[in-house]
Amino acid sequence: MTTPGTSELLARRYATLGEHSPLFYREPLELVSGEGVWLTDAQGRTYLDGYNNVPHVGHANPVVADAVHRQLRTLNLHTRYLNHLVVDYAEALLAAFDDRLDRLFLVNSGSEANELALRVARQHTGSTGVLVSDFSYHGNTTSLAELTTGLTVHEPLGGHVRTLRIPDATGLTETAARDLCVRALGEVDAAIASLQEAGHGVSAALFDPLFSTEGLLTPPDGYIEGLARRVRAAGGLVVADEVQSGFGRLGDAMWGHELFDLSPELVTLGKPMGNGHPVGGVVTTAELLDEFGRRNMYFNTFAGSPVSSAAGLAVLEVMEHERLLPRAHETGAYIASRLHGLAAESPLVASVRGRGLFFGIDLVHDDGAPAAGTARALTEKMREKGVLISKIGRDDNVLKMRPPMVIEQAQAEILVDRLAESLAELA
Ligand code: PMP
Secondary structure (H helix, E strand, O other), rough: OHHHHHHHHHHHHHHHHHOOOOOOOOOOOOEEEEEEEEEEEHHHHHHOOOOOOOOOOOOOOHHHHHHHHOOOOOOOOOOOOOOOOHHHHHHHHHEEEEEEEEEEEEEEOOHHHHHHHHHHHHHEEEEEEEEEEOOOOOOOOOOOOOOOOOOOOOOOOOOEEEEEEEOOOOOOOHHHHHHHHHHHHHHHHHHHHHHOOOHHHHHOOOOOOOOOOOOOOOOOOOOOHHHHHHHHHHOOOEEEEEOOOOOOOOOOOHHHHOOOOOOOEEEEEEEHHHEOOEEEEEEEEHHHHHHHHOOOOOOOOOOHHHHHHHHHHHHHHHHOOOOHHHHHHHHHHHHHHHHHHHHHHHHOOEEEEEOOOEEEEEOOOOOOEEEEHHHHHOOOHHHHEEEOOOOOOOOOEEEOOOOOOOOOOHHHHHHHHHHHHHHHHOO
8 A cells, every 4th residue: 555655755754744743544644635525545546534524514625715715816814904704704603602602712723722712711710720531632732731631742730630530421321320420520529629729729621522532422411511510610611622523513513512501601613614724713702702802912813814714604604505514413313323233233332422423433342341453453444445534532442433524325325334344354
């Protein structure tokens, strides 16, 4: 698979970007073009993209490409001049939130969004303490590295950070789930007490409503609401990191936090927002934005430019025009039913997780131990069969499938058929 050309490119990459910048696959894949859910490598082979959520409305989407191109040839500037596109975009995006969340900061990445949200929370509360899941990722700035628990980051955990083991009710009886919820909320109480005793107080709880890095967890009913109640009672704010769960990925809702009876004070956005053009955002209340704005001059050179706004608007337009939310629901339901069928047949599959067009397939050995090696082998096998997926989770044993939202029924069939074959071959 690795041709002399690919090997040479790899050597040049190592010689410039270093050997530690991560690449997927034993033999890295050199991609040259994309269209919709399809990707083409340097040898002309096509792959079904079952993994990437940034090309939300499809790789090389012509509506987004044309909007960006048109605007690049017209005007691109920072936000200290009036331009209608940024206002049009803010209005269109905020219309997708409940009435309380009616203000927007534009940024360039998920990291910037989380960094800013935590800064807003700190200034509002006068506290510094943060609660995060004990296996999560929220970005790459210094302060986010200090609260990263889920991927290899060697920044020590900040003294102002407390971690929570997010309870997972997958497969539990109602009684067992209720007991788990009570225990887990007890841990929240202890974490808050510890932050208060140490003098940090509570500024925010920051979590991804789908718990994507954790391997897609389903907390017991009432856990998230109980967590939010406790954080607010301690004076803190709730920050929903919707970098992965947002923009209709879940099919039946535009935002992951809508899974719960929860209106966060801050919602952070990124990845799919500009279909690959770097756009991120923090959606919040008028009170929080105004309070922050009175104290700080927040200026961001690239964020909210006419070109970024054109990209963001085009994504929303395509979503509406192509009915991507209901389609994610329908296609997602088809994939989920097929995956549940596979789980019933294959002893390797302990559970099928996720919603809409976001799936986690929990792989275990006969003794129930996490099957990380098998997950790795499966992603390689799927690549050989022309389908790209990945894996995630505390034990790196949860297959992660999150195709562009434009995936159609026939393509969904290919995705699941190849997975069925791969599972059978590895069983
Ligand atoms: N939050 C979540 C949940 C993420 O998955 C990521 C990126 N993987 C980020 C934040 C950081 O986003 P970015 O890479 O755009 O800075």
